[in-house]
Amino acid sequence: MNVELGDILSSLGIDRIVSTQYDTDSIISGTLFKINEVRDARSAAFEAFGILKMIEKPVAVIVDESELANTLTAATEAWFQRKDLLLITVNANFYRHFDYLDRCIVSESFLMEGSNNEDIVHDIQLRHGPHLLRTRITTKDEIPIDYSEVFKLLGSYFSTEDVLMLYHPTKIDGANIKELLPQHRYCAVSKYIGYLLGFKGRATLCIPERLLAYDSNIFNFRNISYSFFLVVVADGTRIMSKMEPWIESNGIKVINPDELSIIDTFRGTKPILIYIK
Amino acid sequence: MYTHIKQVQIIVSLLKQYNIRHLVISPGTRHVPLVHTVEIDDFFTCYSVVDERSAGYVALGLADSLESPVCIVCTSATASCNYLPALQEAYERHIPLIALTSDRARYQRFHGENQCINQVDMYSPYCKYAVDVPLVKNDDDYWFCNRSVNEALIYQNRAGKGPIQINYLEPLSIQELSTFETPVIPVTRKINIVDGSINWSLYSKQISDKKVLVVCGQYRTHTERLKAALRLFNEKYEVVITTDYFANVNDDVFIHTPGMDVVLNYLEYKELQPDIIITYGTKIYSGFGVHFRNKNIPHWYIDEETTVYDPMHTLQNIFAVSPEIFFEELAKVSNNINYRSYYKTWKKKQNRINFDIDKFTNYFVIKAVLNQLPENSVVHSSVLNSMRFTNFSPIPNNTTVIGNICTDGIDGALSTFIGHAQCTEGIALLIIGDLSYLYDLNEALVEVPANVRILLVNNNAGAEFHYNISLDRIPTLNSHIAASHHNQFFDISTISGLEYRRAKNAVELSRTMESFFQPTDHPIMIEAVTDADNDGRELRAMLDRNRNKVSFSMKVTDKLKRIIKEIVK
Numbered sequence: 076m077n078v079e080l081g082d083i084l085s086s087l088g089i090d091r092i093v094s095t096q097y098d099t100d101s102i103i104s105g106t107l108f109k110i111n112e113v114r115d116a117r118s119a120a121f122e123a124f125g126i127l128k129m130i131e132k133p134v135a136v137i138v139d140e141s142e143l144a145n146t147l148t149a150a151t152e153a154w155f156q157r158k159d160l161l162l163i164t165v166n167a168n169f170y171r172h173f174d175y176l177d178r179c180i181v182s183e184s185f186l187m188e189g190s191n192n193e194d195i196v197h198d199i200q201l202r203h204g205p206h207l208l209r210t211r212i213t214t215k216d217e218i219p220i221d222y223s224e225v226f227k228l229l230g231s232y233f234s235t236e237d238v239l240m241l242y243h244p245t246k247i248d249g250a251n252i253k254e255l256l257p258q259h260r261y262c263a264v265s266k267y268i269g270y271l272l273g274f275k276g277r278a279t280l281c282i283p284e285r286l287l288a289y290d291s292n293i294f295n296f297r298n299i300s301y302s303f304f305l306v307v308v309a310d311g312t313r314i315m316s317k318m319e320p321w322i323e324s325n326g327i328k329v330i331n332p333d334e335l336s337i338i339d340t341f342r343g344t345k346p347i348l349i350y351i352k
Numbered sequence: 353m354y355t356h357i358k359q360v361q362i363i364v365s366l367l368k369q370y371n372i373r374h375l376v377i378s379p380g381t382r383h384v385p386l387v388h389t390v391e392i393d394d395f396f397t398c399y400s401v402v403d404e405r406s407a408g409y410v411a412l413g414l415a416d417s418l419e420s421p422v423c424i425v426c427t428s429a430t431a432s433c434n435y436l437p438a439l440q441e442a443y444e445r446h447i448p449l450i451a452l453t454s455d456r457a458r459y460q461r462f463h464g465e466n467q468c469i470n471q472v473d474m475y476s477p478y479c480k481y482a483v484d485v486p487l488v489k490n491d492d493d494y495w496f497c498n499r500s501v502n503e504a505l506i507y508q509n510r511a512g513k514g515p516i517q518i519n520y521l522e523p524l525s526i527q528e529l530s531t532f533e534t535p536v537i538p539v540t541r542k543i544n545i546v547d548g549s550i551n552w553s554l555y556s557k558q559i560s561d562k563k564v565l566v567v568c569g570q571y572r573t574h575t576e577r578l579k580a581a582l583r584l585f586n587e588k589y590e591v592v593i594t595t596d597y598f599a600n601v602n603d604d605v606f607i608h609t610p611g612m613d614v615v616l617n618y619l620e621y622k623e624l625q626p627d628i629i630i631t632y633g634t635k636i637y638s639g640f641g642v643h644f645r646n647k648n649i650p651h652w653y654i655d656e657e658t659t660v661y662d663p664m665h666t667l668q669n670i671f672a673v674s675p676e677i678f679f680e681e682l683a684k685v686s687n688n689i690n691y692r693s694y695y696k697t698w699k700k701k702q703n704r705i706n707f708d709i710d711k712f713t714n715y716f717v718i719k720a721v722l723n724q725l726p727e728n729s730v731v732h733s734s735v736l737n738s739m740r741f742t743n744f745s746p747i748p749n750n751t752t753v754i755g756n757i758c759t760d761g762i763d764g765a766l767s768t769f770i771g772h773a774q775c776t777e778g779i780a781l782l783i784i785g786d787l788s789y790l791y792d793l794n795e796a797l798v799e800v801p802a803n804v805r806i807l808l809v810n811n812n813a814g815a816e817f818h819y820n821i822s823l824d825r826i827p828t829l830n831s832h833i834a835a836s837h838h839n840q841f842f843d844i845s846t847i848s849g850l851e852y853r854r855a856k857n858a859v860e861l862s863r864t865m866e867s868f869f870q871p872t873d874h875p876i877m878i879e880a881v882t883d884a885d886n887d888g889r890e891l892r893a894m895l896d897r898n899r900n901k902v903s904f905s906m907k908v909t910d911k912l913k914r915i916i917k918e919i920v921k
Contacts, residue, residue, distance in 0.1 A: 093771075111774070111798070112798075113767070113794075113795065113798055114794065114797070115794035115795070117763065117764065117767075117792075117794075118764070118766075118767040118792060118794050118795040118798075119767070120764075120767075121756075121763075121764035121765075121767030121768045121771070121792070121795070122767040122768065122770050122771040122795065122798075123771065124764075124767075124768055124771065125732075125754075125767060125768035125769060125770060125771020125772045125774075126771040126772075126774060126775055127771070128573050128754050128768070128771070128772065129573060129730070129752075129771065129772050129774075129775035129776065130775055131572060131573055131574060148759075148761060148763050148764060149764055149767075151759050151761075152756045152758055152759045152761060152764070155634055155635065155758030155759055156570065156634045156635070156758050157634055157657065157659070177476070201511045201512070202510075202511050202657065203657060288794055288797050289794060290794075291793040291794050291796070291797065291847070292790045292791065292792075292793040292794070295790065295837050295839050297837075314797060317797060317846070317847045317848075317849075318797075318847060320842075320843040320846045320847075321843045321844050321846070321847055323843070324839065324840070324842075324843035324844075325839070
């Protein structure tokens with residue numbers, strides 16, 4: 076855990092944090108701060124804002140800098156309400172400037188080796204409104220996903236012309252494979268649905284189930300193509316079990332590995348989601 | 353004689369009123385109206401330096417020794433670029449420079465116009481505040497220009513001093529630039545900052561024997577001290593205190609205005625017109641501000657950070673104190689009492705409004721549920737109809753009501769609400785529409801506290817558009833504008849493990865509401881299904897029922913009254 080960050084938050088009187096990170100414990104100690112985890116940074120920022128409104132003290136939200144854009148909307152509301160929402164980024168790239176946030180933050184600070192904590196606290200306390208605190212704190216890289224089990228199970232359902240979209244795969248071979256990078260994990264299904272709208276052939280998307288936490292509301296889209304063929308791989312987050320009734324209620328057929336034989340019955344007549352546990 | 357160009361007159365008048373006397377001027381054409389106007393006015397001291405970079409540094413030294421702001425004045429394009437080094441240093445040393453950069457032909461920017469670069473906010477980040485002032489062609493332009501220049505000069509002193517930029521447009525014609533036929537520069541409005549040790553008796557006198565309207569805005573969530581201060585203030589002046597639920601200062605002696613602002617006609621507004629308006633907070637939900645805009649009614653705004661907030665266009669004073677202190681202090685220094693005659697006029701108008709509803713609509717549902725709300729609950733209203741109908745319904749005075757009313761966004765309501773629910777022991781109620789709930793569905797995956805109650809009004813579309821536009825005007829409304837869908841929320845409620853109840857009519861609704869607010873070990877959702885087009889139609893009809901028509905004779909009487917008034921004057 077990062078001692079400096081803890082000190083800064085304590086000096087600011089902050090004791091509530093909302094984090095999008097899976098390893099928040101490595102960033103900040105949960106024994107000193109009450110931490111909520113919310114995956115979608117947009118929701119996380121709003122939840123932090125909701126807490127702030129009740130306790131009337133500054134609240135921090137920790138996001139990866141690659142997903143900072145998702146906080147723009149909550150930051151804007153907090154800017155208008157002049158409330159001290161502290162946006163903390165990890166894995167910061169100090170060579171990048173976020174011009175879009177200029178209109179809705181009242182201070183920007185950098186936590187790195189040699190930075191003065193007192194100066195940071197002073198800058199944040201100067202005015203009321205959202206603040207951006209960018210840090211070089213690094214989090215573990217996501218482990219790439221080995222989809223070989225998926226191919227073993229479903230290989231016969233893919234032809235060589237099919238486009239395969241894989242989220243963060245271990246290795247890529249094959250001409251028609253499109254890789255989705257971890258920093259582009261938001262709304263993977265939405266992007267896939269859009270891709271199908273403009274694509275004549277067949278395309279399959281393979282994602283771990285945790286990605287649904289960034290994209291749960293797209294399933295009632297009116298124009299989901301019947302060629303929709305989504306493979307969701309279980310990852311222990313159990314999000315799929317919560318989402319399954321909602322997904323099915325939108326006319327998407329959810330198929331489990333023990334009933335793969337029915338794929339042919341539905342393929343081309345109904346959007347299909349295959350859930351591999 | 354001085355220039356007739358309005359934006360320059362505004363700048364010059366405000367420089368005088370802020371007591372800013374020193375200008376370092378570099379040669380050129382575009383800024384001629386400003387330069388000649390100040391150089392012949394004894395109030396100002398002008399210096400000439402050709403190189404703008406040197407001019408900036410001369411001004412820096414001068415401002416440093418005077419410990420007061422100094423202007424640097426130049427023509428357009430690269431001239432202004434040369435100020436940057438001095439502005440950077442001024443920013444780092446907290447020295448108050450004012451860069452007055454003249455600009456030209458905005459629409460021709462980047463399309464062949466001479467000496468025309470992008471000067472808007474060009475010194476960022478080495479500039480505390482930058483404004484961009486247009487050519488003044490009408491009243492709106494005039495107000496915007498006046499407000500912008502005031503803003504820049506006020507924000508120069510906010511949270512430490514530093515440089516600011518006022519970029520202002522000048523006409524293209526040399527003839528116009530070099531015409532000086534105005535004998536006197538008219539005095540424009542200065543927005544005053546009232547801070548330090550405030551002479552409260554002075555301000556008390558200014559509002560004594562006046563009709564004072566206090567419009568409470570969104571400020572804090574917990575407002576016990578403010579409520580007490582408002583009550584004290586309410587006893588001591590001829591005042592009407594108006595609120596909406598988002599202000600969180602509900603009290604029976606204040607006037608709850610939502611809905612009133614929509615149905616009153618212009619003659620009724622005239623009866624309610626105050627002599628002075630006092631506001632605080634970041635956003636006023638009710639629309640009264642707009643109706644009293646440009647009516648020449650002085651506006652006092654209370655904000656510790658001296659934010660310029662000018663919805664009525666008549667902002668006169670900003671009190672740099674908390675509203676609690678403002679109302680307490682003014683109550684302390686007054687021996688008057690509120691005779692309530694102004695209040696009675698308002699009360700009469702409020703009493704004639706009847707927002708009863710008997711048809712099963714989105715409003716019916718929200719009102720019925722709020723009717724059973726227990727004391728000390730927290731309510732979050734999502735957006736549009738949720739906010740509107742929450743405010744149309746009676747609730748216990750100690751309810752806390754929150755909404756993201758500043759940006760009025762459809763996004764984030766569920767997330768914000770879950771944040772509230774975690775921080776209260778009592779009931780937390782979310783009032784939300786179908787589109788808004790779906791919008792923020794990712795938040796449904798978090799653990800939802802047991803004190804959560806959700807009233808989801810599902811009219812299978814954005815009902816707002818069935819109210820303000822309606823199918824009669826756009827038959828394809830549901831395709832994209834209102835984004836209709838066929839979702840039912842049972843399958844959505846399971847995402848968060850909510851107990852699910854459904855109501856399609858009044859009878860079912862009262863059944864679903866049984867023990868809805870009783871403490872439980874799990875959260876509960878009611879999905880109330882209504883028809884969007886019917887919802888819109890009924891709301892329009894209800895508002896229409898509450899509108900008093902202005903008859904021909906009323907119009908004539910009003911006109912005559914005005915004429916007689918003019919003659920008497």
